[in-house]
Amino acid sequence: xxxxxxxxxxxxxxxxxxxxxxxxxxxxxxxxxxxxxxxxxxxxxxxxxxxxxxxxxxxxxxxxxxxxxxxxxxxxxxxxxxxxxxxxxxxxxxxxxxxxxxxxxxxxxxxxxxxxxxxxxxxxxxxxxxxxxxxxxxxxxxxxxxxxxxxxxxxxxxxxxxxxxxxxxxxxxxxxxxxxxxxxxxxxxxxxxxxxxxxxxxxxxxxxxxxxxxxxxxxxxxxxxxxxxxxxxxxxxxxxxxxxxxxxxxxxxxxxxxxxxxxxxxxxxxxxxxxxxxxxxxxxxxxx
Amino acid sequence: xxxxxxxxxxxxxxxxxxxxxxxxxxxxxxxxxxxxxxxxxxxxxxxxxxxxxxxxxxxxxxxxxxxxxxxxxxxxxxxxxxxxxxxxxxxxxxxxxxxxxxxxxxxxxxxxxxxxxxxxxxxxxxxxxxxxxxxxxxxxxxxxxxxxxxxxxxxxxxxxxxxxxxxxxxxxxxxxxxxxxxxxxxxxxxxxxxxxxxxxxxxxxxxxxxxxxxxxxxxxxxxxxxxxxxxxxxxxxxxxxxxxxxxxxxxxxxxxxxxxxxxxxxxxxxxxxxxx
Amino acid sequence: xxxxxxxxxxxxxxxxxxxxxxxxxxxxxxxxxxxxxxxxxxxxxxxxxxxxxxxxxxxxxxxxxxxxxxxxxxxxxxxxxxxxxxxxxxxxxxxxxxxxxxxxxxxxxxxxxxxxxxxxxxxxxxxxxxxxxxxxxxxxxxxxxxxxxxxxxxxxxxxxxxxxxxxxxxxxxxxxxxxxxxxxxxxxxxxxxxxxxxxxxxxxxxxxxxxxxxxxxxxxxxxxxxxxxxxxxxxxxxxxxxxxxxxxxxxxxxxxxxxxxxxxxxxxxxxxxxxxxxxxxxxxxxxxxxxxxxxxxxxxxxxxxxxxxxxxxxxxxxxxxxxxxxxxxxxxxx
Numbered sequence: 001x002x003x004x005x006x007x008x009x010x011x012x013x014x015x016x017x018x019x020x021x022x023x024x025x026x027x028x029x030x031x032x033x034x035x036x037x038x039x040x041x042x043x044x045x046x047x048x049x050x051x052x053x054x055x056x057x058x059x060x061x062x063x064x065x066x067x068x069x070x071x072x073x074x075x076x077x078x079x080x081x082x083x084x085x086x087x088x089x090x091x092x093x094x095x096x097x098x099x100x101x102x103x104x105x106x107x108x109x110x111x112x113x114x115x116x117x118x119x120x121x122x123x124x125x126x127x128x129x130x131x132x133x134x135x136x137x138x139x140x141x142x143x144x145x146x147x148x149x150x151x152x153x154x155x156x157x158x159x160x161x162x163x164x165x166x167x168x169x170x171x172x173x174x175x176x177x178x179x180x181x182x183x184x185x186x187x188x189x190x191x192x193x194x195x196x197x198x199x200x201x202x203x204x205x206x207x208x209x210x211x212x213x214x215x216x217x218x219x220x221x222x223x224x225x226x227x228x229x230x231x232x233x234x235x236x237x238x239x240x241x242x243x244x245x246x247x248x249x250x251x252x253x254x255x256x257x258x259x260x261x262x263x264x265x266x267x268x269x270x271x272x273x274x275x276x277x278x279x280x281x282x283x284x285x286x287x288x
Numbered sequence: 289x290x291x292x293x294x295x296x297x298x299x300x301x302x303x304x305x306x307x308x309x310x311x312x313x314x315x316x317x318x319x320x321x322x323x324x325x326x327x328x329x330x331x332x333x334x335x336x337x338x339x340x341x342x343x344x345x346x347x348x349x350x351x352x353x354x355x356x357x358x359x360x361x362x363x364x365x366x367x368x369x370x371x372x373x374x375x376x377x378x379x380x381x382x383x384x385x386x387x388x389x390x391x392x393x394x395x396x397x398x399x400x401x402x403x404x405x406x407x408x409x410x411x412x413x414x415x416x417x418x419x420x421x422x423x424x425x426x427x428x429x430x431x432x433x434x435x436x437x438x439x440x441x442x443x444x445x446x447x448x449x450x451x452x453x454x455x456x457x458x459x460x461x462x463x464x465x466x467x468x469x470x471x472x473x474x475x476x477x478x479x480x481x482x483x484x485x486x487x488x489x490x491x492x493x494x495x496x497x498x499x500x501x502x503x504x505x506x507x508x509x510x511x512x513x514x515x516x517x518x519x520x521x522x523x524x525x526x527x528x529x530x531x532x533x534x535x536x537x538x539x540x541x542x543x544x545x546x547x548x549x550x551x552x553x554x555x556x557x558x559x560x561x562x563x564x
Numbered sequence: 565x566x567x568x569x570x571x572x573x574x575x576x577x578x579x580x581x582x583x584x585x586x587x588x589x590x591x592x593x594x595x596x597x598x599x600x601x602x603x604x605x606x607x608x609x610x611x612x613x614x615x616x617x618x619x620x621x622x623x624x625x626x627x628x629x630x631x632x633x634x635x636x637x638x639x640x641x642x643x644x645x646x647x648x649x650x651x652x653x654x655x656x657x658x659x660x661x662x663x664x665x666x667x668x669x670x671x672x673x674x675x676x677x678x679x680x681x682x683x684x685x686x687x688x689x690x691x692x693x694x695x696x697x698x699x700x701x702x703x704x705x706x707x708x709x710x711x712x713x714x715x716x717x718x719x720x721x722x723x724x725x726x727x728x729x730x731x732x733x734x735x736x737x738x739x740x741x742x743x744x745x746x747x748x749x750x751x752x753x754x755x756x757x758x759x760x761x762x763x764x765x766x767x768x769x770x771x772x773x774x775x776x777x778x779x780x781x782x783x784x785x786x787x788x789x790x791x792x793x794x795x796x797x798x799x800x801x802x803x804x805x806x807x808x809x810x811x812x813x814x815x816x817x818x819x820x821x822x823x824x825x826x827x828x829x830x831x832x833x834x835x836x837x838x839x840x841x842x843x844x845x846x847x848x849x850x851x852x853x854x855x856x857x858x859x860x861x862x863x864x865x866x867x868x869x870x871x872x873x874x875x876x877x878x879x880x881x882x883x884x885x886x887x888x889x890x891x892x893x894x895x896x897x898x
Contacts, residue, residue, distance in 0.1 A: 003618045005635055009469050010388035013380030017444055018396065020377065024437040025403045027418070028411030035413060090308065097293050098302040106548050107309035110316055113547030115498040117518040118536045122319050124522075126529055132331040134318065141334070167312065225407045228500035228515070232522040244409045251413045252505065264410035275405035279398050460616050461649035463636045464720075465710065466666035475662075479653045 035261035043255045055262035068246040076223045078159040087170030095178045112168040116228035123161045124233045154238035170215045177211035217278040323533035330529035346534035363513035365428050367496035370435035371489050378443040386451035404441040408501045426508045435496045450484025490550040497543045514539040566717040566750035567592045573622035582608050583774035595744050598754045599761040600771035606754045615639050642711035643720040648703045650695035657691040663714045681709040701732045718750035770794050792894040795820050806858045816889035823865040825883045833879025839872050
């Protein structure tokens with residue numbers, strides 16, 4: 001439904017965004033691919049020639065690789081279980097009639113707006129510090145030995161911090177979905193005598209399944225590239241070195257660009273697998 | 289699906305929700321409270337909650353020692369600049385996709401979103417190298433560009449969804465009334481989409497403000513925004529809880545306030561319309 | 565000043581041909597109505613004239629000048645949309661002023677024209693309101709006001725009354741007709757409602773599947789429909805069609821007789837049947853007659869005082885001078 005003139009105008013108006021994004025995607029991607037096939041050590045001799053797939057093989061066979069994959073999956077999986085699980089319960093609770101609903105919503109959503117470096121630092125020092133942290137006080141109050149959170153249970157600690165940041169996101173999206181649930185359908189089920197749990201299982205959960213999928217996919221993409229939370233807490237020690245952090249260390253700390261780039265390519269492939277599923281859902285919605 | 293319930297049930301709901309809400313908000317509250325304590329009170333055992341001598345000295349110290357205003361200014365420039373330029377590039381693109389759709393529109397839109405999925409760490413070194421060769425390392429210009437590119441897909445997407453809600457007949461009417469493309473966008477589309485454009489800018493300002501991969505890796509002394517300012521507190525130096533809290537409060541306060549205005553847009557902007 | 569000429573205009577969207585080929589002359593000052601069932605291409609044809617769509621082939625001449633490739637803004641036409649398409653962020657005054665602002669007319673002249681249009685359309689009291697604060701009829705007037713201030717070569721109306729309720733529709737119909745009488749500007753009006761077409765048009769263009777079935781004055785179409793489609797589309801209630809031996813008696817494949825051209829009687833007539841439903845409107849009565857052996861149902865219009873009821877056997881006599889005869893391929897037989 002348009003004329004030739006508006007179509008050609010549309011092409012011109014779209015061009016800046018398309019060209020910029022194309023460049024933003026392709027230039028670094030091609031460079032990363034290029035470096036990944038090179039022995040490239042900027043501080044120790046620079047470009048030492050082509051090495052084929054050596055970097056790819058070395059990256060996956062290094063002793064740090066599998067632990068990093070394990071750490072990544074543990075963080076992503078742990079955070080997803082906590083945020084989606086609590087998110088559903090919280091969304092259902094917030095949907096109930098109550099006084100001060102608006103304010104409660106604001107309280108719940110607030111952590112999402114805290115910058116990652118701040119939340120990591122606040123948790124690390126003011127809550128998880130083994131001497132002066134609030135949690136240490138709490139443990140002592142109950143007569144227990146305070147935990148050294150970020151070294152003894154480093155993984156749990158990071159999952160707690162990241163979950164706290166992402167719970168609002170999951171809750172907000174699930175709440176949006178819950179609110180679109182058909183009241184009459186619920187009332188009909190209630191009239192039919194379906195108990196609460198079965199109503200939740202057969203009506204609420206299927207209705208939320210799409211929103212849950214979307215939350216999982218989007219969070220996965222963001223969680224795969226968690227960085228600041230680790231950077232300011234453990235610096236990748238105590239088994240918290242994720243794939244992202246490992247690549248960062250290879251590239252910027254040990255300045256082994258070839259190896260890091262090969263890792264980068266792995267990370268891109270990993271993210272793309274998740275992205276394909278997400279794009280399918282988004283694409284379907286575009287047709288509707 | 290909110291329904292009428294008995295006052296008793298409503299009271300229970302209220303109590304439960306407030307308890308959980310306050311628990312979730314507590315770390316932020318605690319940080320704000322601690323920022324007004326002296327360093328000694330901040331680590332008092334047992335912890336002091338409300339009854340202490342409130343002081344503003346931490347804010348003063350933080351400003352004197354690390355020049356908070358400079359970091360703040362960098363954050364404002366970087367988040368504001370990237371959002372503003374992003375919107376200027378995205379408005380025409382979103383106009384095209386919303387009002388002159390073609391068979392490829394959907395593919396282009398999805399492709400744009402897919403660039404958002406590219407993990408930053410995968411292209412860290414190339415960007416680093418490009419920045420060095422162009423002299424962009426540790427400059428606000430460089431970060432404005434990077435964050436603009438990072439958020440451009442979201443900006444285009446959000447504007448697209450807002451523009452889609454504007455009836456095409458209105459734009460056709462203004463064409464019949466003698467408006468050219470420029471007038472159509474300036475006098476009709478933009479004013480009608482102002483609420484949508486505003487919420488798009490708000491959300492992207494927040495995302496850019498909090499971005500902590502590129503801002504940490506591509507800045508040093510000159511262009512560092514608040515994310516890096518806070519990260520500099522990661523190595524403790526004696527008693528510093530109160531000062532850390534003051535710095536943190538200052539870093540999150542502006543966006544916390546903006547964020548409360550943008551809850552609704554958050555869903556639209558971050559789920560790419562997949563949840564309504 | 566406002567003549568429009570279409571020469572072999574055609575339009576395809578992808579593989580779908582919406583308008584195969586249309587030739588049409590619209591004279592200056594004429595009120596032309598495009599009418600047809602939904603999907604007949606009438607709106608597309610209007611949008612082609614407006615320039616909101618490109619023609620796939622053919623030429624469009626406005627005032628004798630080729631305007632086929634002229635953008636809508638430069639054609640000097642004004643359009644009133646079905647949804648009114650008012651600018652919600654502007655006051656009524658600004659809405660009406662918009663085309664004048666785009667034409668860079670000086671302020672004093674703008675104000676003069678706005679006041680004049682507002683007076684004509686009874687909008688003077690509403691000039692500072694937003695469209696959202698107006699009723700449907702008022703919005704429609706604003707849309708018309710926005711169209712008339714430019715003094716266009718022609719007005720294009722795209723089903724302008726279909727969003728209004730029935731009572732308001734009749735009122736607006738009259739207003740538009742009066743406006744045409746006053747302005748004497750060419751108007752092209754699209755509707756699916758044959759009553760609107762009959763009451764307003766100087767010339768009706770009946771469309772089906774993108775083809776012009778017939779062009780003529782309302783009474784021409786009523787009295788001498790060129791084919792079965794036009795015969796069935798124009799006139800309300802619909803013309804009765806009868807096939808078979810009864811039609812053969814008149815040397816036709818199909819004969820058509822309008823409900824108002826059949827006389828009814830309790831005891832004698834050419835045809836007979838049983839009343840299945842009778843609709844009493846006060847002024848008129850419509851009988852739907854079954855079991856006549858002619859067609860599934862025959863509709864008859866009689867005076868309001870005729871009182872047959874369900875189940876009554878009645879006799880019907882067609883007026884042979886206004887009986888329409890059609891060939892097997894649906895065309896009118898002379």
